[in-house]
Amino acid sequence: MLFNVYPLYDIEPVKAQGSYLWDTKGDRYLDLYGGHAVISVGHTHPHYVAALTDQLSKISFYSNSVKVSMQEELATKLGALSGYTDYALFLCNSGAEANENALKLASFHNGRTKVVSFKKSFHGRTAGAVAVTDNPAIVAPINYNEHVTFLPYNDVEAAQNGITDETCAVIVEGIQGVGGINVASDEFLQALRRRCDETGAILILDSVQCGYGRSGQFFSHQFSGIDPDLITMAKGMGNGFPIGGVLISPKFKATYGMLGTTFGGNHLACRAAIAVLDIMKEESLIDNAAKVGEHLMKGIEQIGGYKELRGRGLMIGIEYDFPVETLRNSLLFDHHIFTGVAGKHTLRLLPSLALRIEEADVFLEALSKEVKVVS
Structure with a gap:
């Protein structure tokens, strides 16, 4: 029996590549959390x-x-x-x-x-x-x-x-x-x-x-x-x-x-x-982190609805004036996007430094839809 192991979600990734994870059902998820900022160069890089x-x-x-x-x-x-x-x-x-x-x-x-x-x-x-x-x-x-x-x-x-x-x-x-x-x-x-x-x-x-x-x-x-x-x-x-x-x-x-x-x-x-x-x-991943991070920040600014936007590169926190658990769950279960949190009100993004612009845009489109629902 395991002590003090309480997974937040009944999802078990069993395969990964780049910025994506696949669970036991074969469903694919965009990983914007990288296992607490651990995945730096992408999953299973050759x-x-x-x-x-x-x-x-x-x-x-x-x-x-x-x-x-x-x-x-x-x-x-x-x-x-x-x-x-x-x-x-x-x-x-x-x-x-x-x-x-x-x-x-x-x-x-x-x-x-x-x-x-x-x-x-x-x-x-x-x-x-x-x-x-x-x-x-x-x-x-x-x-x-x-x-x-x-x-x-x-x-x-x-x-x-x-x-x-x-x-x-x-x-x-x-x-x-x-x-x-x-x-x-x-x-x-x-x-x-x-x-x-x-x-x-x-x-x-x-x-x-x-x-x-x-x-x-x-x-x-x-x-x-x-x-x-x-x-x-x-x-x-x-x-x-x-x-x-x-x-x-x-x-x-x-x-x-x-x-x-x-x-x-x-x-x-x-x-x-x-x-x-x-x-x-x-692969110039430090430059990529700066470029894609700036793209994400600008996109989040355009979506709006937040209390404060903080971060640099691909370390981003979006603070809302409401608890973000519902937003995080909607992104995960409805759009298959992993994100993190910092406290009750801040959504935390820590993706691989190899995240591509088009992958960032998938998140921005999903966030735009869900912020309108929960705010």
Whole structure:
């Protein structure tokens, strides 16, 4: 018997290709949610499938006690595509684990314990990650931590006052995903960078959901022109194969045993992540995310009926003044389109970066019909 597994819908995808899923009945669905922003280059991309199949026929796993040359290849390609060529890479298995290790690195570096996070943040479900998450639905009493302060998001004055010489780290999402697709302003991120420099605090950019090209830049904070001390990532990094990582600025010095992982950086995970980067580069998927995202935003604006439209690239939140559950259900069951939500009032779109204009138009036509019904 499974514990705490309650599928929202009695639909089981059994086949997938590109931006589409097929269920057990053979019905096709347009996937605009990508399994929580995980599917970055599209379902079952031929290059991705071939790479993992080939790797499975050779070796799928051995421990980090031996050399895994693909880890170095992955780090080099990630640095080149993201622009962070002088940053080191620590590989792990998930976004929560990446954030845990980033917080640990920060505390190792300056010896401090106090952390600043932000309202409506989501950083994961493990002990340290959930302690810096502002979501009472998942934060158990044991997870509350007197060392963590939550400040208002996008409030420069609050950040100036709340980040002090006692602050170990500031952890922030470039675009809040679960919190409602709230986009950090350039002014806000620049203020965080300045204040961390002034106080010696470590700036951690959680790019687990808003990274890997989704925003139209490799990392969404790159719109602001800042360089964080630590950048965490996962989700789209493996296109469905579990992998996470931390990009680490040169100010950090590694020592043996400081960080560790059993499964992180295994052969299959690295091969998946390398395939993702190769596809992103070859097919210009970051540019495509920007182009198709702009098309979607303009189309949604023309449809209207919303309270607020937020996002960048293919990370879009449409907030309505009514609960969106009915709208989401109508899109799913009447039009066979998967979308997500963020809270009760925001429809959340996180499709593959390979989404095509004509696929976006299928959604826009369906949304136009359904908004008129439910509004």
